Amino acid sequence: MAGEITNAVVGVLPRFEGYVYPNEAIPHPLWGVLIVIYPYITGLVAGAFIMASLVRVFKVRALEPVYRLALLTALSFLLCAPLPLLFHLGHPERCYEIMMTPHFTSPMAMFGFVYAWYLMAVLLLELWFDYRGDLVQWAKITPGLRGLIYRVFTVGVMDESPRALALDAKLGWILSIVGIPSAFLLHGYVGFIFGCIKANPWWGNAIMPIIFILSAVASGIALCVFVYMILIWVRRQKVDMRCLDMMAMFLFYALVVDAAVEALDWIHRIFAAEEGFFVLQTMIREKLFYTLNLGQVTIGTLLPLLLLGSLQLLRRRVPELIRRRMVFGSSVMILAGVLAMRWNVVIGGQLFSKSLRGVMGYKLEFAGVEGWFMGLILLSLPFIILTVLIKLFLSERLPSGGHAPSDHAR
Amino acid sequence: MNTRFTRRSALTKLSGAIAALLTFSAARAAKTAVQKVFAASGAPKDYDPSKHKWLMCIDVNKCIGCGLCVEACKKENSVPEGPYFRTWIERYVIPKPEPGSGQTRGETQVDSPNGGMHGFPPPPVPKDQIEHSFFVPKLCNLCQYSPCVQVCPVGASFDAPDGAVLVDPKYCIGCGFCIQACPYGCRFLNPITKTAEKCTLCYHRITRGLKPACVEVCPTQARIFGDLKNAAPDDPIRKFYENNRVQVLKPHLGTEPRVLYAGLDKEVR
Numbered sequence: 001m002a003g004e005i006t007n008a009v010v011g012v013l014p015r016f017e018g019y020v021y022p023n024e025a026i027p028h029p030l031w032g033v034l035i036v037i038y039p040y041i042t043g044l045v046a047g048a049f050i051m052a053s054l055v056r057v058f059k060v061r062a063l064e065p066v067y068r069l070a071l072l073t074a075l076s077f078l079l080c081a082p083l084p085l086l087f088h089l090g091h092p093e094r095c096y097e098i099m100m101t102p103h104f105t106s107p108m109a110m111f112g113f114v115y116a117w118y119l120m121a122v123l124l125l126e127l128w129f130d131y132r133g134d135l136v137q138w139a140k141i142t143p144g145l146r147g148l149i150y151r152v153f154t155v156g157v158m159d160e161s162p163r164a165l166a167l168d169a170k171l172g173w174i175l176s177i178v179g180i181p182s183a184f185l186l187h188g189y190v191g192f193i194f195g196c197i198k199a200n201p202w203w204g205n206a207i208m209p210i211i212f213i214l215s216a217v218a219s220g221i222a223l224c225v226f227v228y229m230i231l232i233w234v235r236r237q238k239v240d241m242r243c244l245d246m247m248a249m250f251l252f253y254a255l256v257v258d259a260a261v262e263a264l265d266w267i268h269r270i271f272a273a274e275e276g277f278f279v280l281q282t283m284i285r286e287k288l289f290y291t292l293n294l295g296q297v298t299i300g301t302l303l304p305l306l307l308l309g310s311l312q313l314l315r316r317r318v319p320e321l322i323r324r325r326m327v328f329g330s331s332v333m334i335l336a337g338v339l340a341m342r343w344n345v346v347i348g349g350q351l352f353s354k355s356l357r358g359v360m361g362y363k364l365e366f367a368g369v370e371g372w373f374m375g376l377i378l379l380s381l382p383f384i385i386l387t388v389l390i391k392l393f394l395s396e397r398l399p400s401g402g403h404a405p406s407d408h409a410r
Numbered sequence: 411m412n413t414r415f416t417r418r419s420a421l422t423k424l425s426g427a428i429a430a431l432l433t434f435s436a437a438r439a440a441k442t443a444v445q446k447v448f449a450a451s452g453a454p455k456d457y458d459p460s461k462h463k464w465l466m467c468i469d470v471n472k473c474i475g476c477g478l479c480v481e482a483c484k485k486e487n488s489v490p491e492g493p494y495f496r497t498w499i500e501r502y503v504i505p506k507p508e509p510g511s512g513q514t515r516g517e518t519q520v521d522s523p524n525g526g527m528h529g530f531p532p533p534p535v536p537k538d539q540i541e542h543s544f545f546v547p548k549l550c551n552l553c554q555y556s557p558c559v560q561v562c563p564v565g566a567s568f569d570a571p572d573g574a575v576l577v578d579p580k581y582c583i584g585c586g587f588c589i590q591a592c593p594y595g596c597r598f599l600n601p602i603t604k605t606a607e608k609c610t611l612c613y614h615r616i617t618r619g620l621k622p623a624c625v626e627v628c629p630t631q632a633r634i635f636g637d638l639k640n641a642a643p644d645d646p647i648r649k650f651y652e653n654n655r656v657q658v659l660k661p662h663l664g665t666e667p668r669v670l671y672a673g674l675d676k677e678v679r
Contacts, residue, residue, distance in 0.1 A: 022493055023495055026598070090586075092583075094581070094582075101564055108561065108563035111563075199663065349590075357679070
């Protein structure tokens with residue numbers, strides 16, 4: 001803006017250009033890196049679950065090798081999903097009030113319930129029904145603490161009759177069907193937290209939940225590819241190329257739909273050029289130049305589209321090794337791109353004043369609750385949990401009968 | 411042991427527990443809704459909020475930008491030092507258009523140094539080039555459909571029956587959602603209490619028959635405060651209505667504010 005007047009608030013002077021409301025002239029945005037990580041993690045959960053549902057509900061048999069891995073990935077990320085939210089609260093000790101006295105018009109109030117429903121009623125139950133038969137077997141043959149863990153997880157139900165196992169499979173299938181809308185609800189709801197804020201032209205948008213869900217599906221599948229490839233590499237096993245090609249295909253289609261809807265959103269915003277249009281221009285040209293143009297668009301969308309798209313066309317002609325690297329590379333780029341997208345939404349929405357007359361700056365710090373070190377810890381935590389879960393429940397040394405869930409399902 | 415029966419009974423117990431939790435939640439929510447109107451609001455016990463309807467009117471033409479209201483508010487309500495304001499004053503400077511530019515006016519410049527608490531420096535544009543310059547006091551807009559109350563996850567922000575929008579600091583979890591949802595930038599997270607805070611119309615004063623601190627100290631009566639349910643025919647608030655055509659801020663958002671302005675310009679957001 002030409003001829004700006006900078007807000008003369010002591011100590012924070014260089015961070016602002018133009019006019020921002022005095023209450024907005026705080027040193028850091030109200031919602032920092034923790035709130036960037038929160039939708040990222042819940043998105044990965046939803047995406048990984050949808051990936052598992054492809055096997056169970058849509059009977060994509062090629063993906064069976066990653067079915068359990070996808071569910072365990074979803075679980076380990078879901079366990080960490082509320083942490084960033086909790087840490088960022090002014091009064092974390094009052095967080096239970098969200099469930100005790102929820103305010104029903106608030107999009108945030110339902111989080112506890114949606115989360116509890118998804119964790120308890122969908123994911124844990126589905127995992128339990130899927131694993132129960134194996135757990136009983138493992139409990140019998142494994143000694144020591146490990147055996148005790150398996151025994152505890154059977155919850156005392158040691159029935160191994162074919163009838164009981166068939167019931168397990170049937171209930172797991174039903175839960176999986178319930179789980180798909182639940183996963184959409186979990187993450188669409190996160191999108192609505194931002195989409196419902198009409199005061200903010202960057203956020204207030206009817207298709208925000210859809211954009212969140214679609215990018216979540218892409219990031220979740222990418223995460224499964226990433227975890228699968230790392231696991232194969234650590235265990236020095238051979239990659240199941242049929243499975244990987246299938247994941248690459250779903251990743252490509254998810255990304256196409258995601259990119260199309262996000263592009264539609266952008267085209268609409270640019271065409272309508274409503275009140276906050278200058279904000280949009282400043283964001284693209286200055287404030288979010290790298291994370292948006294480079295991170296979200298180029299690395300997160302265009303390059304993977306190119307790589308995965310060319311694989312769809314030329315799959316048979318590309319040697320296996322190159323194919324593996326292309327898919328793995330795409331998955332890493334999509335994971336980074338979706339993180340950049342969450343950053344652009346959450347931080348971007350707080351880089352301009354609601355007076356629409358000025359912009360704020362943001363510098364990510366190292367230390368503190370909202371620092372990038374904390375962010376790194378919170379992003380690593382699910383991987384640590386996943387390692388433990390894989391050691392316990394995807395062990396190579398234990399026999400497993402549950403790798404083909406669609407065999408049991410109706 | 412019959413496995414099917416065990417599972418079924420386990421599921422029954424689980425759904426029983428969920429139902430109990432929901433009932434408990436609903437009961438607590440109802441109890442809180444009744445209690446909280448008076449909890450931590452600073453109102454005396456005999457105050458009946460249903461017998462009042464508070465309204466704030468602002469005559470932009472009268473404000474001289476002295477900043478006394480901002481200072482009084484900070485002192486009266488112990489508002490922390492720094493970028494935290496329950497009320498503030500904005501200065502708008504609209505320069506004359508450059509000759510031959512084809513514009514009706516130059517680019518508007520707005521500032522509010524330290525909320526206007528200590529007045530304003532000389533205008534950034536030479537005096538002979540200014541077409542319009544005016545001050546706009548800002549405060550909670552007392553929205554009838556308040557987006558901040560709508561999004562509060564625990565109901566700590568609430569609409570009192572007398573029109574005030576209040577926050578219960580003993581209940582607020584400090585998530586900041588209401589601050590994001592307020593279109594007018596009227597809320598802030600108190601860095602000491604870590605809870606959301608905003609203009610209460612000096613609730614501890616108005617419920618005892620006094621005026622809000624900002625209204626009390628305004629030397630030009632740019633801020634006019636009144637009770638719609640108990641306004642006499644010669645009440646300043648009625649006069650204000652009779653003598654002015656009024657506007658609200660950001661009317662397109664449908665929040666229906668009950669802070670009414672006379673003499674606003676299109677540049678004011």
